[in-house]
Amino acid sequence: MFPKYDVIVVGAGHAGCEAAHAAAKMGSSVLLCTMNMNTIAQMSCNPAMGGVAKGQIVREIDALGGMSGIISDKSMIQFRMLNRSKGPAMWSPRSQNDRMRFAEEWRLALEETPQVDFWQEMVTGLIIKEKRVVGVKTGIGIEIAAETVVLTNGTFLNGIIHIGEKQFGGGRTGESASKGITEELVRAGFEAGRMKTGTPPRVDGRSLNYSKMEVQYGDQNPEKFSFSDETHPLKEQKSCWITYTNKEVHETLETGFDRSPMFNGRIQGLGPRYCPSIEDKINRFAERERHQIFVEPEGWNTVEIYVNGFSTSLPEDVQYKAIRKIAGFENAKMFRPGYAIEYDYFPPTQLKLTLETQLVENLYFAGQINGTTGYEEAASQGLIAGINASLKVQEKDPFLLKRSDAYIGVLIDDLINKGTEEPYRMFTSRAEFRLLLRQDNADIRLTELGYKIGLADSTRLEKVLHKKEQTARLINDLKQKKLNPEIINQGLENIQTATIKEKITAEKLLKRPQITIEVLKTLDTELNQYLEKFEKDQLEQAEIQIKYDSYIEKEQQMVDKLSNMEDYIIPQRFDYLAIPALSAEGKQKLHKIQPETLGQASRISGVSPADLSILTVYLGR
Incomplete structure (x- = not known):
């Protein structure tokens, strides 16, 4: 029924779409498996792309030949360049997007990519032979062969949705969780963990009083994400608004704290530190009498509003009472309540820099399965995983980005060398060479690299x-x-x-x-x-x-100094345990992560400067 594919991508979110598109554009035959063809590239959380550091990532994806920038431009309803008052290293493009149009544009782009096939069904397992993945198994018992497999399961792996004291299985509201893959990977020797994220209620924009809010216009001369001529800046934009919670809102929310899964122990996974729920904000910042709420339209032709800043898993009746005490929301009608979702992830220290797993050859992980949060972080990992899966099939050298090349390089390097115990989000402060990694020069940095691998035209x-x-x-x-x-x-x-x-x-x-x-x-x-x-x-x-x-010259000199360490290759399967002078923690971390270069070894949490000196001398011998 099915041919053998070069690449099978499991999951059609932001990571899966970029992986499938990149691998196909580079000449590989691709099967994109999704549980629902109607939710390809769905914006599960806020209808926006970019932002601080995230906007740089979207531009980098675009510069390499990925699609997130083009799709964002085609579905944009507002554009703002954040941090214009600061230096150019901090300038970050951000767009509000039409949720339905974003998903539609992604699906059309994939359908127009000849090498991409689709299959709508749950993938429940992998076919692994002699520590090498050779295909996938589906819920109805079909086995599909592949040279490589990219897992981009998002929040679906054993996902549990929490609303107050209610909990039920699901990968997103209205969609079932994915079963079987976690258990199989754990049996294969992988370490798994749990994380959580959340989303706010959606409301009817017709029921809001915008005169009580501060209007937030787009830029007077809007720009766009893509460096290509395929898209154009907006001529018309939709406004967003800002309002605030107050003491009464907080007191109402507190009445539900005893039924909150956040506080009564039902949620075990750690949530994103930099995008806390409203109940978490009230609890952690008790001295604050108000918190900012961004009122974001979900598209050109819908009345649905995303209440950014009001993420919650409190009981729906408490959500409803509290939201109506926000200025402008006095008569708000709720479309659906906010909820928290708990899901499986795999600590990314189990990966190589290509995003291929260390334990199983030709198996790649990308997106929230690696412990990240955010569309942009997921999309960039999908792009790199798709590129490397395709290159592996073609028996070509892998594609790696260093920390000095791109924010994408920083992201992957952080994940693999430091790991993460909470959802990882990119910030400009994570990049030590951020003056070189600006959003305006992403094309200068990366397009030639994208062209060499056959992705950028x-x-x-x-x-x-x-x-x-x-x-x-x-x-x-x-x-x-x-x-x-x-x-x-x-x-x-x-x-x-x-x-x-x-x-x-x-x-x-x-x-x-x-x-x-x-x-x-x-x-x-x-x-x-x-x-x-x-x-x-x-x-x-x-x-x-x-x-x-x-x-810029000083920063470039720092990069040049560090490049010697980055170029010093450590032999594969190097036996760190055989070096007695290394610290116990240094041995353990180096043995687990198996760094490919001295530069990578230097950035592993727990590897001391003394360990590095010993390793350098030992390798020199």
Whole structure:
């Protein structure tokens, strides 16, 4: 009935979709298995993509040739560039999206990818022979052969949904949990754990009083995620709103704490530290009298509203009473209550940097199965797993991203070397080279790499090469172009920055905090005419590189120093237990994780500088 596939992807969420698309685009035959074809790429939580550090990840996925950026652009209803008041390392694109359109666009994109086949059914087990995966088993007893398998099960593995004292099996509300895979992997020697996440109630937007809330508009000149010409910035946007909880809301919620699965011990898994439930916020921050609530539309043509900041697993009657005490929500009608979901995950220290498991060859894990939270984190892992599964089938070298290459590299390196006991979320603070890993230069960093593996196409490559060439030309010309004090001093006075006594280069002037490319245009007519020849992204790139030149150079020097350790390969199956001078913890962690390079070994939690010195000397011998 089925041919043997190069890659079988189990699960069609954000990770599964990226994995299937990447592997197929690189020439592999792919079967995407999902329990429900109608929920492919469903936004289970908030209808938004990007945000702090997450926006950088979406741009990196796009630069490599993935689809999350394009899908986000096509389904966008609002765009905002966060942290514009800070330096460019912190700028983070974020979009509100039409939930239904997002899922539809992903499904259409996959259906338009010839190498992707679909099968709607629960995968209940794996076929493993001699520590190598060779296929999957389904609920109705079908066995499908494959060279590689990518598991992207999200919150479905033995998922349990909690609403107050009620609990029932489910991977999402209205969908059944996935059974069988965890038990099989544990029998194969894998360590498993439990995590939890939650979601807020959804309400009827027609029942809200927006005059009592603060409106939150999109950017005046909205941008987009994708570097390609396939999508365009929004011409029209939908607004969001902000309101706040209050003392009365908190007191009402507290009446249900005795029935909360969070507090009475029914939920064992740890939840996301940086996205706590409303009851957790009240409990942990008792001194605060209010908490921010973001009121987010779920699409262009629906009245459904996502109540961001009100995630809860309290009884539905308590949720309903409390939400109606929020300003603007006095007459709110609830579509469905919030809930918590508990699910199985596998500590990611059991993986290689390719996201292939150490215990079973040709088996890859991506997304929440690895202990992460967030669409963007999941999608990036799916992309890397799909790429490496395809390369493994083709018997080519694996595709690895270092911490200095991308936020995706930071994410995977953190997971494998440090592990995680709570849902992992990406932040800019996790990246030590964040000035190099900006959202604006993701294409410059990664598109050539994506092209080399057959994922990014030649049009993408030509576009990024042109951008690099034009940016370099512009920077060089700004270094040569001298500005006359008689022409520009009046303009400098107008913006309250020091005037000049002699000619100065445009590049030197641009280093001043008050001066931007747009300001330069107003100072000199001739310079303005020259700058108008360049595209917006080229001008932005030149400005950032000039303003932060010395900082970028210092960061690059740090990368170069560390690269020697990254390039020092440790032999496979190296026997760390045979080195008596290593600390007991160092031996244990190195033996478990089996780092591939000295650089990776240096970042493993529990491996001390002394352990590293001993290992370096031992390898040198």
